[in-house]
Amino acid sequence: MAGKIVVAVDFGTTYSAIGYAFVADGSDPGDIVLDVIDKGWPGQGRRRSPKIPTVFTLERNTFKYGFQVQHDPDRVCFAKLFLDPTQIEQAQHLAKFTAVSTSLSIAKLSDCVTRYLRCLRERAFEHMVKEKGWTQDFIKGTPHDYVLSVPAIWSDKAKDRTLKCALSAGFGDESDPSSIKLVLEPEAAAVYTITTLPNCALKVNDVFVVCDAGGGTVDLATYRITTFQPSLRVNEEVVGKGELCGSVMLNRRFMEFVEKKIGPFAQEFQDDIEREFNDVIKPAFNGDDTVYRLEVDPELPDNPAEGIANGSLTVTSEDLVKIFEPVVESVLILLAEQVEAVKGAAPGRKMPVLLVGGFGSSEYLKMRISQQFKNCTVLQPPDAWSAVVRGAILRSMIQNRKIRCAYGVMAREKWSPEKHEQGPLAPYAADYKVWDAFEQKWTCKNRMTWYVKKGDQFNETKTVSFKFYRNVGLHHNLKFEIDLWAYPEGREGEDGPPFKDLDCRRIAIMKPDLSVIPKASLEKRQSPEGPYYKVLYQLEMSFDTTISFRLRYQDQLYGMVETEYLEPENDGGIRRE
């Protein structure tokens, strides 16, 4: 049977998952058998778990990961957050709190993430042979598709870093970044939940919210169903949003609570206390009046006023409500924004909220959402914790997505008195009139060409292309650099401004290499400065979760343009309180 093997990985802040499926050509998504590896991990023992801890240690070149890592003060946690420069501060904050190593450089960290992802991939292929009985011939003879899920809120730099780690780990072909697909985590969760939940009963045009509450982030996005045939397709209705208010915040608040009660004992027994909270208290808490006893240490002196007796601490429902509420409140605020944005989308009907992720499996969170949003129905699939990786396998159904900010490049254009000396551009253009020595004419610099604007619909097959040209001296380097600018939203609203302004952010440097074009086909010109090439080319943008550019010359594609993403510029100036 013709088809492909799809391997998907959900690299999470606290837990990761890997799954795969054989997808026969033309098969129905509901019939695809998804395998998520839930046993047989080193150090796992007999227990099963759809996700394995995103934690590793690197000691004298011995790499340990997941369940293998125990009580090691040098273990690396939250590696995912360190990949996103915009979140490093929060990641460090979390990491400091849990006393884990933060000393790894980004290069070393990326190397460890690559090793971790490689272990996951190898385990998946081992599983195909040992558990599914697939032969090496079948595996080698079948095309592979790789999918990696990323948070909806991630910066392009963070996506690019994760993509590079996954490619180096063997997910796809390293020389071809398009051989691995990125899928946004809430999209993946939505596809899975709707495809598999029997009583989901959603129809074409229905709008729903996905709330993926994980360990680090809680990601939300709102979609509209456009069709179920031949497979489910959804369009993003409201631009997704996420914040660092995941389940780890509960751990943090719980530890603060315990520290206040038992002082230095909390530090000493931190691992045991967190394990008890993770495995027992956190998943079980549903708001009822169950009283938990947290066993700490027989040496712990009794203190009835603080609920300490016989070496253990009493944790009441009121205590847990205080721990949960600020975190839950942040989730409710995020959810309210999405629900408000599509108010009236389904008059007379309840808006479905798909609740997934580890924290999304919490009974308490479900109860609070239902309580607060009377006009919503909360759908929590039974395997909510692994919904992202399952949905990532079913990824091929995703259609359009909304662009989160305008993207464009800056170029010069021919000076035109009608355009630049009259009308709306005139006040700006005066500053940008420059002489072009090659062409012996006036030009207008700093003009922006926006490929897309915020809110545009895009899908993986769509491309936008613009023609540019470059005058290059005969012996000059034909590999040059173009800045890629983003305009999240500023004075001009969602459209990008006509000229680069202070709200434009330089996010990457593209390095098109025109030396790949045969010299004989370049147009040679003469100027008072000497001979030069006028190279007319097209820069073609496609958008499949990340932006990529291709170089086209005389209708022939010359491959992907190398793109280096930059650290977000830090506004380090002084601030007045």
Ligand SMILES: Nc1ncnc2c1ncn2[C@@H]1O[C@H](COP(=O)(O)OP(=O)(O)OP(=O)(O)O)[C@@H](O)[C@H]1O
């Ligand atoms: N029933 C539950 N109630 C609350 N929290 C839970 C429950 N089950 C698991 N968790 C917690 O969920 C977290 C893991 O969730 P998940 O795997 O969705 O996050 P992640 O993918 O690591 O994070 P992110 O999506 O932010 O990168 C852990 O902190 C775990 O303790």
Ligand SMILES: [Mg+2]
């Ligand atoms: Mg997750």
